[in-house]
Amino acid sequence: MRAVVFERFGVPAEVRDVPEPEPAAHGVVVRVEATGLCRSDWHGWQGHDPDITLPHVPGHELAGVVAAVGDRVARWRVGDRVTVPFVCACGQCAACAAGDQQVCERQTQPGFTHWGSFAEYVALEQADVNLVAVPEGMTFGTAASLGCRFATAFRAVVRQGRVSAGEWVAVHGCGGVGLSAVMIAAAAGARVVAVDVSAGALELARGVGAARCVDASGSADTAALVREVTGGGAHLSLDALGSPVTCAASVDGLRRRGRHVQVGLLPSDTGTTPVPMARVIALELEILGSHGMAAHDYPAMLELVGAGVLRPESLVTREIGLDAVPGALEAMGTASGAGAGAGVGVGAGVGVTVINPRR
Known part of the structure; x- marks a missing residue:
């Protein structure tokens, strides 16, 4: 599959062919249809996250279609439309038992603890705990914007x-x-x-x-x-x-x-x-x-989105292809523009979404 890869922190990434992932027993592989570009991705590329091991594929805001399912997954099937919080919980620790999956003691994060969604496919762990169904009628671009920002x-x-x-x-x-x-x-x-x-x-x-x-x-x-x-x-x-x-x-x-x-x-x-x-x-x-939001808390937000009270799609200001990601990632730390944070420019824009990264 094609993926955005960097081998050193702060050195421009490149798009190259890498092996496709396999699902863990409790996990799935998702065919990425859309993935967001976030300032957290820039922080990871700069080396600010201790969980990243090089070489690395970033990307953590994603939506797509389940392409492969581990043999211990009960709730999901190939072909399901899904998104996921950027914090993937273990479902077994004390924090998870209390309903606080967003601060799971053994959490994984695509694009940080393991290879992420700036790729054609991404592996996600503990699917029954972490996946969220994308409602019919919601675009993958909109769904991808929900998982982090x-x-x-x-x-x-x-x-x-x-x-x-x-x-x-x-x-x-x-x-x-x-x-x-x-x-x-x-x-x-x-x-x-x-x-x-x-x-x-x-x-x-x-x-x-x-x-x-x-x-x-x-x-x-x-x-x-x-x-x-x-x-x-x-x-x-x-x-x-x-x-x-x-x-x-x-x-x-x-x-x-x-x-x-x-x-x-x-x-x-x-x-x-x-x-x-x-x-x-x-x-x-x-x-x-505040550190993300657990999958089980999505329904209230999705209800407001479905009713048109919240319009996350209006915050997607630019759509790019996978080949444009390395330049857009670098621009987040070097230019100001619409959507810049107070004191620091984030020149990639407000809501940049990578659409259909497959060939």
């Missing part, structure tokens, strides 16, 4: 953030996850403040429901601007990009007893990021993390 935003806003109608919600970084969060919070009846360095990203945020926009470029005090437009600060704020600047601004822009949800990855040399903890203590703020 949209499902991650949904859980961050609805479950972890506990959004309520009428609240002010600030979203720092209007890339794929950030714009998804804007749409989801607005659909819940919240008043959303979108924050980004890119005028194009802010315009997209307005289009999906942002009530106010804050330009974070230049020397502007982003947190002060958020507090000003919200009349004292956001009730809920998300760092959807992942940088020390956006994390601190998200916390500093909260009102008393507000909630900060960290969604964007925060790589650093030491593995830590400064957080304004004095403000957290003084205002009794909540600091929460």
